[in-house]
Amino acid sequence: MTSTISPPLGGTRAMLQSLVPSLVPSERRVAQACIDDPRFVAAASVAELAARADVSPATVVRACQRMGFGGFQRLRELLIRDQAMPQDGPVPAAFEHPLEGVFSRAIEGIRGALGALDLAAFDAAAGRIRDCGRLLVVGNGASLAAAQSVGLHFLTSGKVCESPVDIISQHISAKLLKPGDVCLAVSDSGMNNFTLRSAVLAKEAGAVVVAITSYGKSELAELSDYPLVAGADFHRWNDSTVTGNIVQMLLLSALHAAALGTLPTAIAARAEVYDEVRMMVAQPDRA
Numbered sequence: 001m002t003s004t005i006s007p008p009l010g011g012t013r014a015m016l017q018s019l020v021p022s023l024v025p026s027e028r029r030v031a032q033a034c035i036d037d038p039r040f041v042a043a044a045s046v047a048e049l050a051a052r053a054d055v056s057p058a059t060v061v062r063a064c065q066r067m068g069f070g071g072f073q074r075l076r077e078l079l080i081r082d083q084a085m086p087q088d089g090p091v092p093a094a095f096e097h098p099l100e101g102v103f104s105r106a107i108e109g110i111r112g113a114l115g116a117l118d119l120a121a122f123d124a125a126a127g128r129i130r131d132c133g134r135l136l137v138v139g140n141g142a143s144l145a146a147a148q149s150v151g152l153h154f155l156t157s158g159k160v161c162e163s164p165v166d167i168i169s170q171h172i173s174a175k176l177l178k179p180g181d182v183c184l185a186v187s188d189s190g191m192n193n194f195t196l197r198s199a200v201l202a203k204e205a206g207a208v209v210v211a212i213t214s215y216g217k218s219e220l221a222e223l224s225d226y227p228l229v230a231g232a233d234f235h236r237w238n239d240s241t242v243t244g245n246i247v248q249m250l251l252l253s254a255l256h257a258a259a260l261g262t263l264p265t266a267i268a269a270r271a272e273v274y275d276e277v278r279m280m281v282a283q284p285d286r287a
Helices: 012-022 025-036 038-043 046-053 057-066 072-082 098-111 119-131 141-156 167-175 193-204 219-223 232-236 244-260 264-281
Strands: 135-139 182-186 208-213 226-229
Touching (some): 012 025, 012 072, 025 046, 025 057, 038 046, 038 072, 046 057, 057 072, 098 244, 119 182, 119 226, 119 244, 135 193, 141 182, 141 264, 167 193, 182 193, 182 244, 193 208, 193 219, 208 244
Parallel strands (some): 135 182, 182 208, 208 226
């Protein structure tokens, strides 16, 4: 079996994070061992990794194939390659302010967040959004804020765009989409039932589905035409900081820029919107 995935330099660990939920428990232990200690795995044999993960050598090989690396040797080569990446800055002092700690961890996570992202799928999705007649953006729970934000950005760029807040409106709008329209579905887990239902309805209506999610084997990623996977690496944190939406927002901002950023009509629309907003917030002249 040949390799089917090749994350960018420094992105192998993030790719592994995005695939962990799709694995059976024994395979998950193999992936987690690679995530926890990539330097050990880069220098290890199949037998050594099997012992570390408490599985058989056959399970190691099967896990590597299941994740799309083709085999253990390919995964090991990618981990060796990633060691060429410059190391992060110095370890923060134990007495750093909690605010500094949150920002430091966010910066660290963002560095590897694109390891699972298919750049060709990103470019194709941007093109479909640029050319679509109507764009529907859906997101719920923790992903609602990111969906609403990018929906407003598309709207102010002159794109016919809806981003309903309530679930019933999301489902009705998805059902009324037509071929040539696009549904942009945002779900960190890729398993939110309300967002999944919108995506299914959009698909049944003949629309294109673009997914923003952290997990490549999630139900949303599997049913979408263009799964854009990034950000799973944030989920290794257990200190209750709210950081997962950072990658969502960055990815959605990049998608908006790629689709409409330099389009003359979008630039003109944003200029008109700016003038309107400026008039709303300007202080009236006083005699």
